[in-house]
Amino acid sequence: MNLNKAPSNILDRPLDRPRSSDGVSLSAFAYIYSELVQYHQGRAASISELERRLESAGYGVGLKILELVAYRAKESKRETRLMSILHFVSSYVWKTLFGKSADSLERSIDHADEYMIVDYEPITSTFVSVPSDLGQLSVDAYLSGIIAGVLDGAGFSARVTAHSVKIEEGEVPPTGSGGFSVPGMPPRKEKAVFLVKFSPEVLSRDAALER
């Protein structure tokens, strides 16, 4: 692009999907994300506060990505149903952010208001090892904040938490899902599970729309 002709105002720039080659490089993202985590780690008193801080950093991204993805779809459609917004998150939003869909979307067996989005290679934790003194910290909290932002913006308020779950023996991560597959890297022992717990109003509204 000719820099002299670069549009000066954000309102004059195109909103179209960038070509896949224009994406942010993984190393650049990893560097910035590492700085983000360190910044918040130095200011948080506890692990849960650190997670909360990462979540709130992602929340604003979620609100913005919701509008952007909906606009790019060019269908002038909003999501009004619970299942369709979850599908929207796990496929469209995921594709925009990571270039692939989430690996699975499941409904909790024990609780009707809980859903799980599973990703075997989330960009925020695949290359991260959590020191043992930080215990249960999940650096995917940033992504759970993004999910919460999308859902909240669309009117589905929910509490979203990120968990690292051990991949069970015999459980085979889906291959060819567009993961990073760095040669020489050992297979991941954990997957990220994003637990989405909808608020009661959302569930009752969705039940009313069912009829």
Added chain:
Amino acid sequence: MSSPILFVIVGKNEPLFEAEIDTHTGSQGNELSTRQNYFVLHSALDLVEKSAWTTTNMYLRVVDKVNHQQVSTFLTAGNIKFMLLHGGKGDEVIKSFFNEVYGYYVKLSMNPFYKYDTPITSKAFETRVRAAARSYLS
């Protein structure tokens, strides 16, 4: 005499942006009718909330009619309401207008310094909305 056009963007709790558009210069609307226009527009908000969950379309068409004035509404994916008070313009024209404004709105919200659901103070945004209103609605 053409009726005045009023365009308002309403967030979750408060109006974020307002623009009164004179379709032809010279005819200054008096204060009373301006107030009445705002009243009509805001009273339509309840109807918007009601119909918001019954359709997946962003464009809700005309949601309220008072005398000769109609209120058309567009809901963004983030449930920000675009409301337009007008004197009976074509559905398709208004849809095009809303779509153009939606583009500006999404671009505006890509600005890292613009926080979701806060008043829009960008002069460039206002200029573009007014230009879009002139080209579609007059």
